[in-house]
Amino acid sequence: MEQFGVLTLGSRLKRLSDHLFTQVQDLYSQCDIPITSTYFPVLRLLQKVGELSVMEIADSLHLSHPAVSKQTTKMLKEGLLEKKIDERDQRRSSLRLSKKGVEAMIKVEPVLKEMKVVVEKMTDFSSDNFMKGLEQFEKHAFDGRVANKILDRLTPFQIIPFEPCHGEAFYDLNMMWLKHYFPNRITDYDLALLSNPQDYIIGKNGIVWVAVRKTNGQDSVLGTIALMVHSDVNSGEVLKLSVANHCQGKGIAQTLLSHVMEYAESVGVNTLTLETASCLTTARHLYDKNGFVEMPPPKPSLYERADVYMEKSLEKELRVIT
Template sequence: MERFGVLSMGSRLKRLSDHLFQEVQGIYQEYGIPISGTYFPILRLLQLSGAMSVMDMAEKLKVSHPAVSKQVTKMLKEGLLEKELDPCDQRRSHLKLSADGHQAMAQVEPILQEMKVVLDGVINIPSANFLQALEQVERQLLGNELTEMVIDRLSRVNIIPYKETHQSAFFALNMHWLESYFPDQVIEADYQVLEDPQASIIDKSGFVWMAIREGSERALGTLAMLPDSQANSTALLKLAVAEHAQGKGIAQRLMDQAIAQARQMGVEKMTLETASCLEAAKRLYEKNGFVEMPAPKPSLYERADVYMEKILEKSL
């Protein structure tokens, strides 16, 4: 369909709309939300504006009166809405959320918040060409990832040691980060670590942790740590969190794990390299006690123009 260009735009938008409704319905079912995804515009309108007539709802939502009436009939049968007489005209009735409707909207609110974060990320595409932007949105949303991404943000995350089955996720998360920020600075050393963290880090007395969604095998973040016994220090590397899962404290959880491990090992300091353009990452490191210092030696990576250290207090 995409090859027909602008002539297929209507069909493509309908396909995308139908798919989004199906994905949203799947999320609702996953969390036991007793409403249809198609009810949302009416429920949200009544939640925000209070009781309204079908005609007023149709006008506000810019859809036909029969379309609203059909949905309202279903919601009345399901107990999500209830009628009340218009105080100004007893011959007319208004519709408002029932107690069950209010409860359902309260249940769905956290899902809506996380869905907005995911969709904002998907549609944030720097393109002046609408069809090109539409194609990128389709690639992400039609791949059945919306449901998983929203559930990722709603679920608990466990920090666990790396296993061989995590190799592809470790590679994908870190490579996506590299290609997003430094596409022209990926070097052979990156591939060596990403393709075989067991040999590159773990077999050298290092550690790799994965942030895994509880009840699944979905990896949402990674962090590695490589000790330097001669310097009595340990270096952090390969911190990456899936874009759609950022802002949920996963990076901090990974940092907490690494700092606790370093203290247990009794090393004197932790080190890391980062880039001055990665302001959010630098704030995270500073929050955890890392201080920018002169680099003791040139970095292997052109992108790493900031060196930081954290001195660990000895346990009493």
């Protein structure tokens, strides 16, 4: 359909709309939300203003009167709305949320909050051409993961050791990060390590962990981190900390880093090291907050993009008891 350009704009928008409604309905079903995705504009409007007639709802939402009438009739039958008759004119009535409707809107609020974040990230691109912008949005919308991305933000996650089934996600998350920040500085070593963490990290006295949401017997990987332990000098290097773009702001990076620090201390590591880049301000803030200190690098980095070397001491302070 895309090959016909603006001539199929209406059809593409309809296809996009239908797909998003389906994704949202799937999400509501999984979260046991007792509303239909198409009901939201009416429910939100009445939640904010209280009572309105069908005509007033139609005017406020810029929808046709028959369409709103048909939809609100269904919502009345489902018990989400209730009708209030005008005491001065029995021919007039208004609609308001029922107790069930109020409870449904309270229950859906956390879902809507995370849905807003995910959709905003899907639309976070610049384009001076509407059709090109639409194509970019379609690319994100039709990846089949809109509902799952929202669930990734809603559902508690856990940190578990890397398994072979996490290999594709480990590659994709870290490669996405590289392409976003350093598209022209991806090396052959990057590709080899990301493609085979078993040999390049785990096989060299390293450990990889992933942050996952358990779903239908499968792991939805939200983030990764690794630790290379150098037993000869009791130090360890933190590397490959990455978090899925749609899960930013949920504390996953902090949880992964805290897990590594606790593990390192438990196995006798005295010093943690890492390399980062001065342009990565969010990462630098995370490391500063967790006690990593910038130091002169002991040796040249394997990566041209890494211009900051940091260390954190894990040795507990000795207390003199008198």
